[in-house]
Amino acid sequence: MSQMDVDEPVCLPRLSRVAVCGGTHGNELSGVYLVRELLKLQRRPSxxxxxxxxxxxxxxxxxxxxxxxxxxxxxxxxxCFTLATLNGPTSDSPPYEILRARELNAMLGPKGGPGAVDLVCDLHNTTANMGLCFIAYSDCDWICLHIFKYLQRQMPDVPMRFVHLGSSEKESYSLDSVGKHGFAMEIGPQPHGVVRSDIYGLMNAGVQHMLDWVRLFNSGAVFEGGFVDVFTLVKNIDYPRDEKTHNITAAVHSHLQDRDFCLLRPHDPLFQTFSGETLRYSGSEPLYAFFINEGSYYEKGIALSLARKRRLVIPAIRAQTEEEEQARGFTSEEEE
Known part of the structure; x- marks a missing residue:
């Protein structure tokens, strides 16, 4: 990307419909209580x-x-939000969450369609010591990356990372993928089934700054380009398991526990068996560990995830004017 590309603002459609979702996981309580508070505020005249x-x-x-x-x-x-799940045949007694996913897709989508909401922010908690993370499928969605960059400036004392999953629209599986733009805001550590005031406060501040950014963007503000560090998922690692019982035989090593986004180098301590043996990382390249010992991932067979870190250049952006949006609409009609 040339310097000219970085300096010349990219014009993007305004964000007229934004969804903030909580309780996608019913025991991740910061998002549950924050959405309830937002609903209270919406009922009050302003x-x-x-x-x-x-x-x-x-x-x-x-x-x-x-x-x-x-x-x-x-x-x-x-x-439950892959295109195959959303659009596939329905059994006689489908799981509740499959039905709910289709309801949410009808409410916020349809996924991949022109009528989908412009931005979905889905609120999550993790038991891992990850600070505040944006988790998104794309590493070239300038809207999500600029919102993240804005939060970094507004909350400089908060550990903040952008995690890139890299799945296609067809394979993307989470609620935030229903919107034209979307990300999960994942904040921890917080035990599931518990709400902590400090973690709730971070989430509330993050959501308010995100909404402030949307208002500024829609009002015509130009956001300068720059750099964003992105952690791209490489692979997940399961716990060591007994071949016969499939029970885990080791815990995350104490040297790694609570050190999310540290650089895990070959031969670093990874697990400690219940008999006291240290098992070391056998990978060939250093990678960044995150979602370390996430409580809800035991059932998924994930002890931690590993990512590569790289620095992206993002362009300056601004919202399209009404005239530009109308011209774009005319062009789209002519193409049809």
Whole structure:
């Protein structure tokens, strides 16, 4: 990317509909309580209602799991948003989360369609010591990357990372993939089924800064380009297991525990068996460890994830003017 490309703003459509979702996992409580607070605020009359250029949708994603205080009731809702699952045949007694995913897709999507909401921010907690993370499928979605960059500036004392999953639209499986732009805001450490005031406060600040950015963008502000460090998922590592029982035989090593986004080098301590033996990382390249010992991932066979870190150059951006949007609409009609 040349310097001219970086300096010349990229013009993008305004974000007229934004969704903030919580409770996709019913026991991740910061998002549950934050969405409830946002819903309370929306019910109150505001003097700024006529001036608000953005429609904000607040969604409690999995109300049944929230009511039961569980991650999910039948199957993980945050794995139900692939195109195959959303559009596939329905069985006689489908899991509740499959039905709910299709309801959410009808409400916020359809996924990949022109009527989908412009931006989805899905709120999550992790038991891992990850600070505040954006998790997204694309590493070239300038909207999500600029929002992340803005939060970094507004919250300089908060450990913050951008995690890139790299799946295609067809294979992307989480709720945030329903919007034209989307990311999960993952904050920890917080035990599942518990709400901590410090973690809730970080999430609330992050959401408010995100909404502030959207208002600035829609008002015509130009956001300068720059650099963003991105952690791209390479692979997941399972716990050592007994071949016969499939029970785990080791825990994450104490040298690695709580050190999310540290650089894990070949031969570094990785696990400690229950008999006291140290098992070392056998990979050939240094990678960054995250989601270390995440409580909900035991059932998924994931002890930690590994990523490569790289620095991206992102261009300056601004919202299209009404005239530019109209011209774009005319062009689209002519192409059809």
């Amino acid at each position: 003097e700024d209602d006529d001036e608000e250029p953005t429609s904000l949708l607040t969604v409690l994603s999995n109300p049944r799991a929230v009511q039961q205080g569980r991650r999910y009731t039948d199957t993980d809702l945050n794995r």
